[in-house]
Amino acid sequence: MNLNDLINQVSSWLKGTGPHSDIVISSRIRLARNLDKTPFPHWAKKNDAEQVLVTTKAAFERTAELKSAVFLRLEELDNIDKQFLVERHLMSNEHAVRSNQKALCVTPREDVAIMVNEEDHLRIQVMESGFDLDKTWDVINSIDDQLSGFLSYAFSREWGYLTACPTNTGTGMRGSVMLHLPALVMSRQINKVLEAIAKLSFTTRGLYGEGTQASGNFFQISNQVSLGLREEEILGNIKGVIGQIIEQEQKAREVLLAEHREMLEDRIWRSYGTLKNAHIISSGETVELLSMLRLGNDLGLVENMERGLINELFILTQPAHLQKLENKKLSANERDIKRAQIIRERLKV
Amino acid sequence: MLCNICNKNQATVHLTEIVDNQMTELHLCDDCAKKKSIQMEQQFGLSDLLAGLVDYSKQLGGSEKSAVGTQCPFCGLTYEDFRKIGRLGCSECYTAFGRYLGPLLKRIHGASQHVGKTPLSLSQEEAKSAVRSRGSSVAELKAKLQEAVDREEFEEAARLRDAIKEAEKTEKKKKSKTEETGQ
Numbered sequence: 001m002n003l004n005d006l007i008n009q010v011s012s013w014l015k016g017t018g019p020h021s022d023i024v025i026s027s028r029i030r031l032a033r034n035l036d037k038t039p040f041p042h043w044a045k046k047n048d049a050e051q052v053l054v055t056t057k058a059a060f061e062r063t064a065e066l067k068s069a070v071f072l073r074l075e076e077l078d079n080i081d082k083q084f085l086v087e088r089h090l091m092s093n094e095h096a097v098r099s100n101q102k103a104l105c106v107t108p109r110e111d112v113a114i115m116v117n118e119e120d121h122l123r124i125q126v127m128e129s130g131f132d133l134d135k136t137w138d139v140i141n142s143i144d145d146q147l148s149g150f151l152s153y154a155f156s157r158e159w160g161y162l163t164a165c166p167t168n169t170g171t172g173m174r175g176s177v178m179l180h181l182p183a184l185v186m187s188r189q190i191n192k193v194l195e196a197i198a199k200l201s202f203t204t205r206g207l208y209g210e211g212t213q214a215s216g217n218f219f220q221i222s223n224q225v226s227l228g229l230r231e232e233e234i235l236g237n238i239k240g241v242i243g244q245i246i247e248q249e250q251k252a253r254e255v256l257l258a259e260h261r262e263m264l265e266d267r268i269w270r271s272y273g274t275l276k277n278a279h280i281i282s283s284g285e286t287v288e289l290l291s292m293l294r295l296g297n298d299l300g301l302v303e304n305m306e307r308g309l310i311n312e313l314f315i316l317t318q319p320a321h322l323q324k325l326e327n328k329k330l331s332a333n334e335r336d337i338k339r340a341q342i343i344r345e346r347l348k349v
Numbered sequence: 350m351l352c353n354i355c356n357k358n359q360a361t362v363h364l365t366e367i368v369d370n371q372m373t374e375l376h377l378c379d380d381c382a383k384k385k386s387i388q389m390e391q392q393f394g395l396s397d398l399l400a401g402l403v404d405y406s407k408q409l410g411g412s413e414k415s416a417v418g419t420q421c422p423f424c425g426l427t428y429e430d431f432r433k434i435g436r437l438g439c440s441e442c443y444t445a446f447g448r449y450l451g452p453l454l455k456r457i458h459g460a461s462q463h464v465g466k467t468p469l470s471l472s473q474e475e476a477k478s479a480v481r482s483r484g485s486s487v488a489e490l491k492a493k494l495q496e497a498v499d500r501e502e503f504e505e506a507a508r509l510r511d512a513i514k515e516a517e518k519t520e521k522k523k524k525s526k527t528e529e530t531g532q
Contacts, residue, residue: 036440039424043438119436141466148468154440155471157504159454160463162443164436166450167457171465228460 001070001108003081007324011088011110011127014315016307018130022298023246025178025218025311027133028089029140029235032163032172033122033147034154040164041101041117049101049117056116059150060105065143066114069107074099080329083320089127091115112143119164120172122147131242133175133235141231160227170227175238178207179245182217182295183252193245194219201225202241207287207314216287216314221245257299268296276347280333281340286317309346316342352378421445464503472511487516 013026034040035055039048053073060066074082074095082096090113091104103116115123124147126140147153154162161172168174184190194204207218221242223234256264271292274281281289294310296302315321322338323330330338350360358378419428426438428446437443443450455461490513497506 034440037423039439040437042434042436043424043426144466145469149470153468155468156443156463157467157508158462159443159450160465162437162440166437166454169454170458170460170463173465225458225460227454227458227463229464231465 001068003070003072003077003084004324005108006088006110007084007321009110010308010312011315013089013111013127013129014308014311015129016311018128018132020246021130021307023180023249024131024242025180026127026129027131027136027175027177028125028127029133029136029173029175030123030125031140031144032120032161032168032174033124033144033151034162034164035121036152036154038121038154041119041121042164044101044117046101052117052121053101053103055151056114056122057103057105059147060114062150063143063146065112065139065146066105066107069105069112072104072106074102074104080320080323084324087315087318087320090125092118092123094118112139120168131177131246133177133239136175137231137235167224168226171229171231171234173226173231173234174222175235176205176220176222177238177242178218178220179242179249180218180291180294181245181249182291183256184245184249185217186256187252189248189252190219193248197221197241197245200237200241202238216291218287218291253295253299264299265296265301268292268301272296272302272347275343277344278340280336281343282336283317283319283339286339286343287314290314290317313343313346316346350376352376352381354378354381354384419446419449462504464507467507487513490516 013028016025018024018027035052038052039045041049041052044052057071060069060071072085077085077099079096082099085091085104085106086093086096088110090106090110092115095102095104095115095118101117105114105116106112111127113125113127115125124140124143126136126143128136128139156162160170163169163172181190181193184193197204201224202221203224205220205222207216207220221238223238225234229237271289275286275289275293290310290313293302293305294307297305297307297310316325317339319330319335322335322342325342326338352358352360353376355378358380360376361379362377362382363374417429420426421438421442422445423441424438426442428449431437431442431446437446451461490509494506494509494513497503497509
């Protein structure tokens with residue numbers, strides 16, 4: 001597998017399949033792991049960090065799920081490639097910015113991605129399409145068990161997995177679910193939902209991860225507490241909360257259809273019309289309009305369209321993806337033109 | 350809509366803040382938004398937040414004097430470094446700064462005892478050694494497990510649970526061997 005192969009495929013977590021995939025885009029779990037008696041990445045000397053790359057790469061090669069994965073040294077990638085990996089949710093922006101002695105291990109299906117030398121020595125991430133934290137946990141738990149046989153993890157009986165930041169100590173686990181909640185936003189109930197979530201010590205982020213504002217009705221919800229609860233309990237709590245939100249969104253969709261059908265259809269078809277015909281379009285407008293198109297598709301108002309195609313457009317229309325498709329650097333204006341062109345091509349019936 | 354701060358320019362940035370579980374919306378013009386974001390970065394950097402918590406823990410537990418000058422013997426990070434950057438230097442820092450970290454972890458997570466999974470190699474090794482050193486029967490171990498659960502010592506309970514599994518396997522093997530030889 002080669003980095004450039006990725007542009008021609010849809011990441012497995014974006015397929016639009018799996019339980020409740022009309023509302024849940026994807027389920028994701030990450031585990032923070034560190035090596036015993038080795039300075040954490042921010043505090044490590046070059047040699048220590050280099051040694052971590054060697055040790056972990058060897059461990060990945062012996063792990064069943066990672067047999068066909070690629071190991072990318074970030075210093076060897078240009079800025080567009082790094083941004084491309086960030087846009088595909090395979091690594092953090094932080095990992096792309098300071099890239100010395102850093103690596104990314106990613107499987108061909110893009111369901112497993114491991115950042116080496118980010119904030120912790122290892123940030124293992126597994127993503128699945130739809131609402132399926134159990135399957136996601138099974139995969140990541142198996143990978144983690146194997147790696148713990150090859151690597152000497154930093155672990156204490158009292159505090160669990162020891163991480164660079166004490167906010168991750170314990171299980172080192174963060175489970176998150178990406179939701180599409182247009183009806184709760186349109187009916188102005190979303191703030192109540194978000195407030196309730198904050199009270200239960202869950203966090204909400206936007207479509208593009210840490211530090212991003214919620215846009216296009218997408219919300220990523222994850223646990224904050226990582227110590228004092230078993231992994232299954234943390235995931236159970238997330239499942240409970242997400243189950244409630246899914247129900248609320250379903251109800252809000254029913255009400256919209258029953259009471260404001262004309263308004264709803266108007267917004268959906270106008271969005272579809274603009275996407276199919278625009279020649280210049282910003283990324284912000286794209287996300288808003290695609291969100292409405294996805295809703296139309298999920299409600300059966302817009303037929304004959306694959307959910308996966310709409311999901312893919314969210315990723316393909318981002319700056320680094322457009323530049324990789326065009327194979328050159330593009331200015332903001334040029335990107336807006338290219339973006340509109342890609343959308344028109346993909347949505348041609 | 351006019352900017353909520355200067356009340357002069359058109360608001361172009363819409364910000365949602367959650368403070369003490371209360372959500373507020375702010376509508377700002379470009380200039381005020383820039384100022385606000387600089388302010389927020391200054392106020393709400395993660396390391397600052399952590400430093401705030403560190404200070405709070407100190408009021409609860411250890412005294413300031415004893416924390417100053419504490420250094421991790423393995424990686425050289427000082428407690429002051431940790432306060433500034435909000436990150437520990439290595440796994441050994443957890444031992445070096447243990448007495449200050451306990452209250453801090455409790456403050457962040459509401460708990461300070463890990464009950465989740467254990468690295469595979471470690472759990473197998475410890476289960477074996479537990480059986481060896483105590484030479485206890487399954488029944489004895491089960492009684493100890495109940496005691497540990499009653500005392501809410503979940504760490505010990507988890508270790509005993511693993512030890513019981515291991516001991517059960519060993520007893521089964523012994524039994525089947527006895528049967529095979531017909532004794």
